[in-house]
Amino acid sequence: MFSLLVNIPGNAKWAQNGVTIAGGNGQGGATNQLNPPYGFFVDDDQTVVIADYGNHRIMQWKNGDTTNEQVVAGGNGRGNGLHQLQYPTDLLIDKETDSLIICDRENQRVVRWSRRSGATQGEILIDNINCWGLAMDDQRNLYVSDYEKHEVRRYQLGENIGTRVAGSNGEGNGVNQLNYPTYLFVDRDHSVYVSDYLNHRVMKWNKGAKEGIVVAGGQGQGSALTQLSYPLGLFVDTLGTLYVAESLNDRVMRWTQGAKQGTVIAGGNGRGTGANQFNYPYGLSFDRYGNLYVVDCENHRVQRFSIE
DSSP states (O other), X not given: OBOOOOOOOTTOOBOSSOEEEEEOSOBSSSTTOBSSEEEEEXXXXXXXXXXXXXXXXXXXXXXXXXTOOEEEEEOSOBSSSTTOBSSEEEEEEEGGGTEEEEEEGGGTEEEEEEOSTTOOOOEEEEESOOEEEXXXXXXXXXXXXXXXXXXXXXXXXXOSSOEEEEEOSOBSSSTTOBSSEEEEEEOTTOOEEEEEGGGTEEEEEOTTOSSOEEEEEOSOBSSSTTOBSXXXXXXXXXXXXEEEEETTTTEEEEEOTTOSSOEEEEXXXXXXXXXXXXXXXXXXXXXXXXXXXXXXXXXXXXEEEOBO
């Protein structure tokens, strides 16, 4: 996730019923469908760009216009050609070059795809990496999680080796380890937040640190407010408050800095298709107004919850 600076009041609340702003028309490959959605990115103008995992493509939905969806990368079947993607999991928008940077998971590469009209293929930025999540800092360094090596690396654009900034000591649950890292967030201090999926916790690695700090969960898998169950999408606001999509508990949690437990801000009403329910929430983000967006993976839709 790109470190969009969002000011959210400490006492903010969100509507409990979400509004579908993308997908929601069942599982499928039509342009008004998703199959299923994974990571996504909300632009300044509330345009939403989504990694449409099973359709091997990136979809764009303009703010409020659910009839104007378009394929902006991939969409040429599953494959490893430069005009193709294979199970993309995450993406971000690089404003500087007006391009998408995409984690092309099954092709073990990170690719850049121009957003300018007429672009028919991408270019490889990093290859031979089991990538899952992406983030970019204010100096346009790229951060990529590797779920096979259980680490996160930082890359200057154009570099293929990178510098390890989280994990590195093999699979495990020590504070210097990760176990299947997925989505990422980088704050203004270049601290890296990692969804440590199989450890049911979120870790924060300060810049240059040799070990991380548990900032949410870490009390084993469960549904208590002190626990997480397979965390995925995450976001950190300017107060340092952490928001995390808890895939197996079908809820979005808020953890204030230093808190020993979180609070539920969306979902948590059992698994289902209702406007106040999720079925495996994946991606998570906010727009600059503080509205919450959640990828509701198995319902094949993206939900927006208005800040109140």
